[in-house]
Amino acid sequence: MMKKVSLQDISQSLNISKGTISLVLNGRGDEKRVSKKTQEKIIKFAQKHNYKANQLARGLSMGKSDMIGLIVPNISDSFYARIARRIERKARLHGYNVVFSSAGESKDRESELIQSMLDRQVDGLIIASSQKNENDIKRLKRNKFPFVLIDRHYPNIKTNYVGVDNIGGISAAVEQLITLGRRRIGFVTLKPGLEAIHERALGYTQTMEKHGLSIEEGFIKELDYENIEVEISNAIKTMVSSPTSIEGIVFATHYLTAAGLRELKKLKIRVPYDVAIISFAQMSAFDLIEPPITSVIQPVDELGDKAVDILLKNLRKEVKDYERFKLKTELVIRKSCGAQ
Known part of the structure; x- marks a missing residue:
């Protein structure tokens, strides 16, 4: 087998510095004023010996790695x-590879991953942030490093961002239950912290108030993400028992919906006859179980495409300002809400 020729081999054979050889092989000879004769000499030698540049070394010399870093809270979550x-x-x-990592809603872990991605020379970043990491986001912005925030962002920091219309999605869910005659509608969500969760709660309260429906004590259940399995049991028991007697429940996330459905089944509560159900976001099984679950569908494909489009425009320096998009959701009506 023919021995692979390295940049060092070419340098020693031609008595030309590795830096000059690298510039020529990466098409920057004219830019750096390397003589035509020297360029031809290097290129002919490289072709004769079937030289193939190491991609990482090539990326470092060109300031381009053809890699994009993606940081999300949990890569195993179906949404992410x-x-x-x-x-x-x-x-x-578009010729880019993607490096994935999960930050687990940890500010410190997210910060470590951002630095790790930068150390790996990624060309740009797409981040679903913990929303606790303003310093790193400001640093990326200050250094004009190309990045796009998805799903979550920092309202007070002007950055590229692609998210969904959380308020409109929950509002559509509550409106659907009201249309079907439900008036005592509960909302199961997470404890405040993330912007998306705040917006979904706002969508619920605004729609209830718009229709003159009271939000009684016990109608809203805010659960701890780290303790969902325990807290969901108490929440559902309270909501379906007198005097609360909820007629419908909107769940703020797909995993809250799944946990809530398990508890309703344990309590022998019939969906949708006793309690109607709507989920914000869905799991793949939601259209297969009985009854199928009415869900607010997030435009995942559009969100991913838009994030990459914005990042590519920034990498090509085609934009001077930041771009922000909130994409529309779609309510997919199935039997769990009481629709026929």
Whole structure:
């Protein structure tokens, strides 16, 4: 087998510095005023010996790695997994590979991952932030490093951002239950912290108030993300028992919906006859179980595509300002809400 020729081999054979050889092989000979004779000499030698540049070394010399970093809270979550697949597919069409990592809603872990990605010379970043990491986001912005925030952002920091219309999505869910005659509607959500969760709560309260429906004590259940399995049991028991007697429940996330459905089944509560159910976001099984679950569908493909499009425009320096998009959701009506 023919020995692979390295940059060092070419340098020793031609008595030309590795830096000059690298510039020529990466098409920057004219830019750096390397003589035509020297350029031809290097190129002919490289072709004769079938020289193939190491991609990482090539990236470092050109200031380009053809890699995009993607940081999400949990890559195993179906929502982020689908976004990651879409981003990877879109990026590959444009010649980029994607490096994935999960930060687990940890500010420190997110900060470490951002630095790790930068150390790996990624060309740009797509981040679903913990929303606790303003310093790193400001640093990326200050250094004019190309990045796009998805799903979550910092309202007071002007950055590229692609998210969904959380308020409109929850509002559509509550409106659907009201249309079907439900008046005592509960809302199961997470404890405040993330912007998306705040917006979904706002969508619920605004729609209830718009229709003159009271939000009684016990109608809203805010659960601890780290203790959902324990807290969901008490929440559902309270909501379906007198004097609360909820007629419908809107769940703020797909995993809250799944946990809530398990508790309703344990209590032998019939969906939708006793309690109607709507989920913000869905899991793949939601259209297969009985009854199928009415869900607010997030435009995952559009979100992933838009994030990559914005990042590519920034990498090509085609934009002077930041871009922000809130994409519309779609309410997919199935039997769980009481619709026939």
